[in-house]
Amino acid sequence: MAARAGVSRATVSRVVNGEAGVREVLAVKVRRAVKELGYVPNRAARSLVTRRHDAVAVVIAEPETRVFADPFFALQLRGISKELTARDVQLLLLLTEGRDDHERVGRYLAGGHVDGALVFSLHLDDPLPGIIHGAGVPTVFGGRPGWAGSARYVDCDNRGGARQAVRHLVGLGRTRVAHITGPLDQTSAVDRLDGYRDVLPAADPDLVVEGDFTPAGGERAMRLLLDRRPDVDAVFAANDLTASGALRVLRESGRRVPRDVAVVGFDDMLPVAEQADPPLTTVRQDIEGMGRLMAAMLLRGDVHEEGADGADADAEGGACVVLPTELVRRESA
Amino acid sequence: MAARAGVSRATVSRVVNGEAGVREVLAVKVRRAVKELGYVPNRAARSLVTRRHDAVAVVIAEPETRVFADPFFALQLRGISKELTARDVQLLLLLTEGRDDHERVGRYLAGGHVDGALVFSLHLDDPLPGIIHGAGVPTVFGGRPGWAGSARYVDCDNRGGARQAVRHLVGLGRTRVAHITGPLDQTSAVDRLDGYRDVLPAADPDLVVEGDFTPAGGERAMRLLLDRRPDVDAVFAANDLTASGALRVLRESGRRVPRDVAVVGFDDMLPVAEQADPPLTTVRQDIEGMGRLMAAMLLRGDVHEEGADGADADAEGGACVVLPTELVRRESA
Numbered sequence: 060m061a062a063r064a065g066v067s068r069a070t071v072s073r074v075v076n077g078e079a080g081v082r083e084v085l086a087v088k089v090r091r092a093v094k095e096l097g098y099v100p101n102r103a104a105r106s107l108v109t110r111r112h113d114a115v116a117v118v119i120a121e122p123e124t125r126v127f128a129d130p131f132f133a134l135q136l137r138g139i140s141k142e143l144t145a146r147d148v149q150l151l152l153l154l155t156e157g158r159d160d161h162e163r164v165g166r167y168l169a170g171g172h173v174d175g176a177l178v179f180s181l182h183l184d185d186p187l188p189g190i191i192h193g194a195g196v197p198t199v200f201g202g203r204p205g206w207a208g209s210a211r212y213v214d215c216d217n218r219g220g221a222r223q224a225v226r227h228l229v230g231l232g233r234t235r236v237a238h239i240t241g242p243l244d245q246t247s248a249v250d251r252l253d254g255y256r257d258v259l260p261a262a263d264p265d266l267v268v269e270g271d272f273t274p275a276g277g278e279r280a281m282r283l284l285l286d287r288r289p290d291v292d293a294v295f296a297a298n299d300l301t302a303s304g305a306l307r308v309l310r311e312s313g314r315r316v317p318r319d320v321a322v323v324g325f326d327d328m329l330p331v332a333e334q335a336d337p338p339l340t341t342v343r344q345d346i347e348g349m350g351r352l353m354a355a356m357l358l359r360g361d362v363h364e365e366g367a368d369g370a371d372a373d374a375e376g377g378a379c380v381v382l383p384t385e386l387v388r389r390e391s392a
Numbered sequence: 393m394a395a396r397a398g399v400s401r402a403t404v405s406r407v408v409n410g411e412a413g414v415r416e417v418l419a420v421k422v423r424r425a426v427k428e429l430g431y432v433p434n435r436a437a438r439s440l441v442t443r444r445h446d447a448v449a450v451v452i453a454e455p456e457t458r459v460f461a462d463p464f465f466a467l468q469l470r471g472i473s474k475e476l477t478a479r480d481v482q483l484l485l486l487l488t489e490g491r492d493d494h495e496r497v498g499r500y501l502a503g504g505h506v507d508g509a510l511v512f513s514l515h516l517d518d519p520l521p522g523i524i525h526g527a528g529v530p531t532v533f534g535g536r537p538g539w540a541g542s543a544r545y546v547d548c549d550n551r552g553g554a555r556q557a558v559r560h561l562v563g564l565g566r567t568r569v570a571h572i573t574g575p576l577d578q579t580s581a582v583d584r585l586d587g588y589r590d591v592l593p594a595a596d597p598d599l600v601v602e603g604d605f606t607p608a609g610g611e612r613a614m615r616l617l618l619d620r621r622p623d624v625d626a627v628f629a630a631n632d633l634t635a636s637g638a639l640r641v642l643r644e645s646g647r648r649v650p651r652d653v654a655v656v657g658f659d660d661m662l663p664v665a666e667q668a669d670p671p672l673t674t675v676r677q678d679i680e681g682m683g684r685l686m687a688a689m690l691l692r693g694d695v696h697e698e699g700a701d702g703a704d705a706d707a708e709g710g711a712c713v714v715l716p717t718e719l720v721r722r723e724s725a
Binding site (some may be wrong): 112113114116123127130136137140141144147149150151152153154155156160164166167170172196355362 | 445446447449456457460463466469470473474477480482483484485486487488489493496497499500505587
């Protein structure tokens, strides 16, 4: 959306959140882009009518070991923390050892201790969304949930970003472009795979290998790829951590990046992308900004209807903000 | 205590917590060591009489950026999480941007949402302990609080561990042993400095430089040390992250470790210590075990009086467990 309006993301965020400090000429541009892209601000709907506890729960549907190992979560929490602190609302991070603990999370949420919940890293077969729905607290999801019904969420344009990555590799003249996916029980991974297939609908299925968004998963997948298709000349990795693992295996195999194999990641997670060897070309998403928007949406009802046309949203209806991505070129592709 | 009893720490923990699965002969040894070291189990006192919420708050008196950057906190949280999950109690990590948010933390704790609080990384001039006391929730501190009054806490033997480190360096024949401290508004840093001075009471004050438990602080302090005393031949760094920064500066300055300058850290935090260049000789403390003990102490009242002799503890009185440390030799000293 920032690209469409020709302004910075910070400006989009300020306009969308009704904050001061944006010149009217820019605000008009942003509102026009919002309209063109099908988002309609709907300031009144679904704000937290009763802020009784001044506390918001954050639930990450991963074991605590993963939460502290993957900087993606720290970045999203940073955005959430800044936004909640600015409104003097306490952030409660509910940690678990795994899925078996989600019933207990539901009991805490239902217990009247928080004003709302921010939930991310959902997996398709996880009972957590049902449990949270049963708890009856206002909720905003990070990432598009995998069910057909309505939900409020903030996401980035995973499919469009994947298309940017793959088109870039094709534009470099690469003809055997592989994809190491994320865990395919998460919509972000499925959407990125769909973006790859949009550009390369006839790609050899052997060029697609499932990873899990971790460096170790990237290593395993890259080894499998090199076994199956030693002639691979490009890899689109579903995130930067996966790419870092793939780069390690390519180096071990004696292949030069980007000369023999070009690699593109996803996230632009610093310092992972910058300190990769070679520095990683990747698809940037504003992870911290997504966290801020989730918190703002929950607390102020600043929700933006996809495809709606100015009508008030049904109080039980869905709403989302999908943030744009951009390709950041470094040395790996 | 494990060393005194000649058994593993896990065994000490099981005996101390009244768990099954320990042979009686070992249990007797542990109880004898507990007695000799002045800890007397006092199972009845100060348990959580009313567990109404099945939730415990964890408060780390650092900004969230530090919480996610320093693996010490992740390790302690891992121990706390395992212990709470085993008892089906929800862990709530209360994140803040900094000290200005501690009043809000106090309001949440006082609001009747949790059964107790685990608090760590206190700084001496922080109003947090007073705020938490005012909130009236049962609390266990990680690390000895800096006030004279009573408190329940779990700590490691910081002073004894520092003595182990410095004696090791002196034993290697080093005569110009420096110390890069932690932030001296924390008792762990003060106690480690006291341990250094126990062994080297007449050391040149120029050999002691204040750090802040971060790699960047270790770099700054090491540069200052090399300016002041270019003849330094050993460094005791107050933690492994500090040591990793000091090693970097020593390498840049062309000094070889350990030949020119021997370096010892504190924590034995993996993978920091193992992946240091060269791998780090350090003082091991059981960080995850400290987290487990804090949680167990809060939930079951398994507290151990220092210096008491079997008498029931005053319900408002202090209680502590101080865990032993051990020197782990690798290549840096």
